[in-house]
Amino acid sequence: MATPNEPKQDRSRATRQRLLEATIDCLAEMGWAAATVAVVAERAGVSRGAAQHHFPTREDLITAALEYMFETRMAQSKSEATALGEVAEGVGRTQAVVTSLVESYTSPLFKAALQVWTHAAADPVLRERILPMEARFGRVSHRMAVEALGVDDTDPVTHHLVQATLDLARGLGLADVLTDDSLRRKEIVQQWAATLHTALHARA
Missing domain, CATH: 1.10.10 (Arc Repressor Mutant, subunit A)
Known part of the structure; x- marks a missing residue:
């Protein structure tokens, strides 16, 4: 205060x-x-x-809140990336990265953003305001995931594997909105992390 x-x-x-x-x-x-x-x-x-x-206006408040969510999430991602630097290379590190990405989509920030996205689907004016922000968030999230995984994103297959991981994380976040999906989510993260690690290192 x-x-x-x-x-x-x-x-x-x-x-x-x-x-x-x-x-x-x-x-x-x-x-x-x-x-x-x-x-x-x-x-x-x-x-x-x-x-x-x-x-x-309310639209000004909501738009500014989305910007604040973006900045907060990016700050959290940088902090998590620093912590990941202490995790040894290998499947354990890949699982730590995937877990971090997935958990970011079960936070209050994601639940708040989801409310705005749902409303924007039927509100062209609001949608026009937030689409550029969401596109920027998507680009930055992808780049940070690539850096955390330590892979070469110029390879098209690697690029799509990273994007699939982000899409999976978002989907698991949606599944957690109505019920606690943590047990199933943990099993899926473990399986996907192992699959992703093998696929990425086969490319390398």
């Missing part, structure tokens, strides 16, 4: 961050319909007027 002596710019930045985090929480926990500016403002502990000062 900002204090009265905190510089105005810092207080403004802190308020903006609270609003973005509250938006993600509302989307993930209550869904699209409940994530209104008024509800988000109340959850963030700020007035509706203050919320609209930062984000004049």
Whole structure:
């Protein structure tokens, strides 16, 4: 919480961050319909007027929240990549990478983004705003997966294997939305990691 002596710019930045985090929480926990500016403002502990000062429309708030999700996920990926550097090469490392990718799609960030994607499917204006962001997220996610796996993405088969891994991760994330799918997901991750490791190293 900002204090009265905190510089105005810092207080403004802190308020903006609270609003973005509250938006993600509302989307993930209550869904699209409940994530209104008024509800988000109340959850963030700020007035509706203050919320609209930062984000004049709900679309502005949602778009900014998606950008914040992207930046947060990329920061998490970099931290995970650093931790993976301590894992020895081999199938164990491949499994660690696949596990990390899959688990990122079972987080509140993914559940919040899913609410936006579902609504955007029927809202051309919102879809137009988020498609470039999602395309950028896809490119960066693919590049980071390639770097974590330590493979040559110029090979078309390797490229498709990495993309298939990301698509699998997204699908397993969807399967986890309604029920706890963790046990089945763990078995699939183990099997796919072994298959992926063999396929990638056969290419190498």
